[in-house]
Structure formats: structure tokens, C-alpha cells
Amino acid sequence: MSNQSTNAMVELIKVSKTYHPNIQALKDVSISIRSGEMVFITGRSGAGKTTLLKLLCKMELPTRGLVEIDGSDIRKVRGRNLSYLRQQIGVAYQDFKLLTDRTVAQNISIAMEVSYRKPQVIKKRVKTLLEELDLTDKHSSMTGDLSRGEQQRVAIARAVANSPKLILVDEPTGNLDATTTGRVMDMLIGLNDSGATVLIATHDHTIYRDVDHRLLELRGGQMHQLRDGVMQ
């Protein structure tokens, strides 16, 4: 077996997260996600999916246990190194976190600007992404004026814009019709094919029903594997 394909991008060992005052969102979760893998995480509302994703980009710290991204303990990554790590992680948040008084193009550019991409490169990338997600005519609209489904796609576009090694997507298709869902999934699968590790938290069984990637389920904060992925 090739050593490279077994490199863990995400490593969680006995991770628990308790929110104040005493809400146990995650209990002894241990998973290992190989570099280049695509994984679906499902579970009922409140099962801890968002919490899990937040631990991976250090938006929250684990109460117990070890969280490693690409070999480094998330607790020990600080300051400049944390910034560089986050530049490698693209996150589409469940609540989008869009700047509603900025245009679609400006929102998508932010992550690329932060890692000092050239303006021409940013412009081109934004154009491509908008085409892929069927948002071309919204280029200069304020994101605050968009529909939920459009905002959702802008959030996804921003997450993947900077070609991150690790893509975390929280409920990507909640507000989308079947066709648009198809477009979004095609894009994510395409990025996975070109090497990105992709984690998708979702309730939507239609998006993982017809693919053969690994499927995990969180139940009351505990992790269960429903289906073993087939590595290409």
C-alpha cells in the first residue's frame, strides 16, 4: 500500500466537547480521515456535526482528546501558523458568515486576498466559480439581497476559492433544488478528484445515497460508521 494515500489529514482520538453549562456535544469521538478522502457525516439535528467541523478549524477547542490536522496538534498551532493552517482549510459555514454589505465577488475574493493571490488570478477564479455554481449574473449583487440558496452557493464558492487542502462543508444543500444540488456536488467531487480532502456534514441523504464514499453518523455526540468508503 502506498504510504502517501494513508497520510491522515484529520486525526481525532477520543475527542469530547462539552459546552457550558453541561451540554455534551461530542463524546469520545475517534476518526481518521486520509488525505484525499471524501467523507459524509450525517446525524440528526443537534447530534454534533457542526461542533465537529468547528474543532477542525480551531473555532472551538476540544474539552478532551487530540485533534490533529495534517500532522499538527490543533492546540499547539497559534498565531501565524494558525493563520497559515486556516488558509489551507476552506469552510462553508452552516450560517454562511457572508458580509452582507459586500458584493458576491468581494465575498468570494476574501480568502484569496488573505493569502496574497494576484488580483488577476482572483478575478479569473471568481468568474469560473460563479459559472460553475450558476451565479454569473449575481457577480456584483450585495450578498444580503440574495436568496438563501444563492447565499449558500456563495459561501461554498468562498470556501473552495483558494484551492484548500481540506474542505469542510456544513449542510451544503439545505436550501437548494435537485439540479443546483447536483451542480454543487459535482464541484465538490471534482475538487476531491484533484486531491482535496472533503468533509460534508448533511441531513440530505440524496447526496450520499448514490456515491460510495465513507459515511459516518453522529448519534447523541457519538460516532458510528455506516458505510466504508472505497478509496480510488
Next chain:
Amino acid sequence: MSFVFAVLRQVFRNFRQTWLSQLMTLLTVSLSVFIFAFFYLVYLNMLNIGDKLGYDLRLIVYLEEEPIPELQEQLRRKILAFDEVEEIHFVSRAEAFERFKTQLGEDQDVLEDMPEDFLPPSIEVVPLKNLRSLNQVKLFSEYLSKLPGTIKVQYGQDWIERFYYFTRLVSIIVVLSAGLLILTSVFMVSYKIRLTIIGRKEELELLKLVGATHSYISTPFLVEGILQGLLGATLGLTSLFGLFYWIKMKFSGPGILNIFEFSFFGPPTIVMIAIVSILLCLTGSYSSMRKYLRT
């Protein structure tokens, strides 16, 4: 894309979003630079004038009669007992008459009928040229007038004394307005940047999440502080120079202000004021930024 470009772009965006409050801050900084520089300029010019006055300052002790050499020696010792002096010079009746004659110049024929000894003999005492001896010139003159055989003591009138009192007052105002400059620059800039931070919390939080380094987030604000300081100093000093120039033009020609040469700050002082103003504004924005990034 380079760091410098990213910073300038963000400075430009900040300016577009908050230009009104930035303008207010700039005007406040300019005004306090102006007030401080105004009093400082007044103070420097007064010191300058004081130097000139001090240079001419001498006490003239009129005596009842011409002292014999031995008495001269005694008087000299008595004078030196009060304080060290620059020079002591005994002027005899004849010398006083001669001097008066040369002072009159072409009009000296009015002296023709006067006896050569109508002027009293005197001692000219030139105090040391420093501020201390100027400040105690009154005490000195009282001391001299009590020496035996003196008629009266004359010196550059008591307005010299008032002048020095006034100089000290101005120096206090300079210190106070320097305090004003410090307070307004640091607090206005830091307050303004804190407001901006609160107003853009969402964006700054997002920047952290997508991996913006601390310097990416904070440098634009620091540059903004530097610009506020630089432009504030420029604006303040330029308007002061305008005022200075106007006063100079207005009062040129014969008049009492014309006795003295007024001068503006030299280049080193201008640079110093600008640097101090920049540092103060930088301190203001740095303190706000640090408070934000720490949390």
C-alpha cells in the same frame, strides 16, 4: 500579491467606508498640533527676544560723588558679594559727558553752555547673561541701591521683569498644550479605531477564520494612524505658518513689533513635531488593535 498592495487596498477601503469620522479625527489632530505649535512658537520667539534684551541689560548705579580708587575697590567687592557679574565699569563725570556728547552726534552744540561735570558719576554693572540673573535683576537693583553713596539705580525698567514672568507663563501653557496634543491624538485615534473595529467586527472575525495573519489585519489600521499623524501635523503646521506669515506681513513696516525679528520653526523642529504627532497617533491605533487582537 504583495503585502504592501494588500495593506494599501485595505487602507483605501477603510477610507471609503469611514471617511467622515477619519476627517473628524484628522481635524482634531490638526487642531491640537496647531494649538501646541502656536504656543511653542510664541515661547521660542520670546526666548529669542529675551536673549536680545538680556544682552543689552545693565544696571547703572548713580553715585553722589566720584569714588577714589580705594572706594572703587570696596564697592566692587560689595557688588561681587551679591553675585558674580559679567563686568563692572566705573564711569567718571568726564567720561559720562564724553559719552553723552557722542550720543548726541550732530546736536552736540546744545551742550556748549553746560559745565563738563553736570552728569553724575556712575557704576555700570553688567549681570551674567543667563536667565537666573535676569530673574533676580530686581533684587540686585535693590541691593545696589542700599550701597552707601548711591543716588539711584536704573535698569531696563521693570517691564523686563514682567517679560520674564510672562515667558514663564507661556512655558506653562506650552506644557499644557503638549498634554492636550498627547491626549487628543492618542485618545481620538484609538477611539476612532475602536469604533471601526466594533463596526466591522463581523468582517475582522471572518478574516481571522479564513487565515488572515495579525499583521494583515492590523497593519492597515496602523498605517491609518501614521497617516492621521502625518497629515494632522502637516495641516496644523501649515495653517500655523499661514497665520505667522499673515501677522508678519500685517505688522511689517514701522511699529513696535518690528524691533524684533520673528522667526518660524526651523526644519529640525518641524520634523520633530511631525514625528511626535505620528508616534502619538500610531500609539493610539496600536493600543486599540492590540486590545482587539488579544481577545
